[in-house]
Amino acid sequence: MNYTLVDTQEGIGAMAGSLEGAAAIAVDVECTSSLHHYGNRVCLIQLSAGGEIFIVDTLADMDIACIGRILEDPAVEIVMHDTDFDLRSLDRQYGWHPHNVFDTLIAARLCGHKEFGLASLLEKYFGIQRSKKFQRADWTIRPLPDEMLQYAAGDVEELLRLCRLLAGELENLGRMEWARTEFAQCEEKRYVPDGRPHFARVKRARELCDGRELATLNELATVREGIAEELDLPLFKVIGDEPLIALAKRPPRSAGELKSRRGLHPLCRSRYAGRIMEALRRGRNAPAPRWPHSGDRRGYSGRLFNDLKDWRGDYAAELNVDPDLVLSMDSLRDLARGDEIAAVLRKEPIHVWRGDEIRRQVAEILSGHRSRT
Numbered sequence: 001m002n003y004t005l006v007d008t009q010e011g012i013g014a015m016a017g018s019l020e021g022a023a024a025i026a027v028d029v030e031c032t033s034s035l036h037h038y039g040n041r042v043c044l045i046q047l048s049a050g051g052e053i054f055i056v057d058t059l060a061d062m063d064i065a066c067i068g069r070i071l072e073d074p075a076v077e078i079v080m081h082d083t084d085f086d087l088r089s090l091d092r093q094y095g096w097h098p099h100n101v102f103d104t105l106i107a108a109r110l111c112g113h114k115e116f117g118l119a120s121l122l123e124k125y126f127g128i129q130r131s132k133k134f135q136r137a138d139w140t141i142r143p144l145p146d147e148m149l150q151y152a153a154g155d156v157e158e159l160l161r162l163c164r165l166l167a168g169e170l171e172n173l174g175r176m177e178w179a180r181t182e183f184a185q186c187e188e189k190r191y192v193p194d195g196r197p198h199f200a201r202v203k204r205a206r207e208l209c210d211g212r213e214l215a216t217l218n219e220l221a222t223v224r225e226g227i228a229e230e231l232d233l234p235l236f237k238v239i240g241d242e243p244l245i246a247l248a249k250r251p252p253r254s255a256g257e258l259k260s261r262r263g264l265h266p267l268c269r270s271r272y273a274g275r276i277m278e279a280l281r282r283g284r285n286a287p288a289p290r291w292p293h294s295g296d297r298r299g300y301s302g303r304l305f306n307d308l309k310d311w312r313g314d315y316a317a318e319l320n321v322d323p324d325l326v327l328s329m330d331s332l333r334d335l336a337r338g339d340e341i342a343a344v345l346r347k348e349p350i351h352v353w354r355g356d357e358i359r360r361q362v363a364e365i366l367s368g369h370r371s372r373t
Contacts (some may be wrong), residue, residue: 003153007057007170015047015054016066022049024077025070026159027098029086036138038228038235042093043139048156053339055152059140073096079163081105081118081155083186092191101183103322104159110175112320118155125165126158174353181349188372196292198222203241208248211288217248218289219279227272231265251280303371305336311365315358326358328349335362 004138006015019025030044045056045067056064071078071090078098080086090096108116115121119130134151170176191298198221199205199214221244228238239247243263252258255273268276309323309332316323331344341359345351350358 001053001150001153001157003053003055003149004154005055005057005149007060007062009062012056012062012064012066015056016070018054018207018289019047019049019070020050022076024102024160024163025049025077026078026156026163027029027071027086028137028155028159029036029089029151031085031089032140033136033138034234035136036094036234037140038232040089040092041140042089044144045154046156048153053153053156055149057142057144059142063190068094068096071096074099076100077102077163079104079159081159081162084189087186087189088191091189097190098186101186102163102167103183103186104162104166106186107163107170109180109322109325110179111166111169111173121162122158125162128154128158130154167210176355178350185349197289198225199289200292202244204245207245212284213248215286215288216251216280217245218243219283219286220276223272223275223279225264227268227275231267233265239263239268247276247280248283251284252277262306300333300337301369302336302367305332307369308332308335308362311361315361335366341366343348 003014004011006012006076026046026048028046029042030046032039032041032043034040042058045058045064047054047067047070056067056324058064070076077100079102080098081103083101083103087098087101088099104118104121105116108121113121113124115124119132122128122130131151134148137148137151139148167176170179194201197218199218202217202221205214205217208217220239224235224239224244228235231238235241240263243261246263247261252261255277256275257262258273259269261269309325312323312326312332316326319326327344327348327350331348334344335341341362345355345362
């Protein structure tokens with residue numbers, strides 16, 4: 001397929017001119033992979049309108065602020081597939097908040113499609129078979145080979161046409177208002193840093209019952225985070241979770257002994273050995289950390305939660321959609337804790353479509369539960 005690689009300021013200006021006046025623009029984002037690098041950086045932004053595809057190299061030295069203005073223009077419909085990660089990435093790196101979004105993944109789910117990945121939808125509607133070869137690719141490499149650029153272009157090539165078809169299905173089902181409310185919620189998505197202490201992000205950390213071991217794990221995990229950022233490597237390539245827990249359970253007595261441990265990056269045995277040994281020392285003397293608060297469980301009824309969950313499954317089956325599109329698990333928990341129905345439903349997009357009906361059925365379940373207790 002034809003595409004234009006944009007990696008100069010002149011190219012950015014030409015692209016902006018070509019997109020000016022477009023009623024709808026397809027957008028996709030390629031980011032660094034957690035298999036190759038530390039953290040998340042935007043590497044490419046693909047845009048398509050009027051039969052033209054532009055691939056913007058965001059790692060090139062140029063001002064791309066005009067893209068933010070395009071995405072935030074309420075007169076332009078921004079068509080994306082699975083906005084969750086991409087919108088959070090754009091917020092984190094640029095502070096951009098697209099308006100007038102149409103998410104083809106959400107649209108497909110509301111239409112009752114059970115396979116709603118982009119590759120599945122492109123094959124279903126257009127007979128296009130998409131390769132998965134570059135799903136875990138390293139998008140930081142430069143220059144990017146044409147094969148990878150073709151793959152990136154393919155993510156937006158048919159997105160506008162797919163949007164029109166799904167929009168038609170939503171209209172026929174009478175679900176467009178529901179969809180628009182879902183899309184509006186997408187626009188509110190923001191990047192939220194992981195606020196948990198470092199030990200709580202380590203898999204199987206709950207195996208450590210001893211407070212000193214948990215404190216040591218926290219110090220080690222904190223040091224690992226810093227090393228990973230310095231080396232621009234994913235955490236598991238610095239020290240895996242299992243070796244990290246083993247270090248907390250059975251700390252080496254010296255840097256020499258640390259060298260014999262498995263699962264460590266070579267630099268952890270040399271340049272960073274002192275930092276790791278210091279973390280072990282701090283862990284021995286630190287107070288036991290507390291696990292993050294898991295939420296208020298007062299007044300919570302597990303029986304009511306299960307009744308609501310069963311009803312949700314049946315109701316979703318009638319609509320031929322997944323249960324979480326009816327009510328989220330958080331809403332079920334809120335209802336099981338005694339929160340007001342109206343307050344809970346206000347947070348759910350389906351309330352604009354079938355709110356009165358859902359409110360009545362949920363009220364009947366709550367009433368039946370109260371009569372049994």
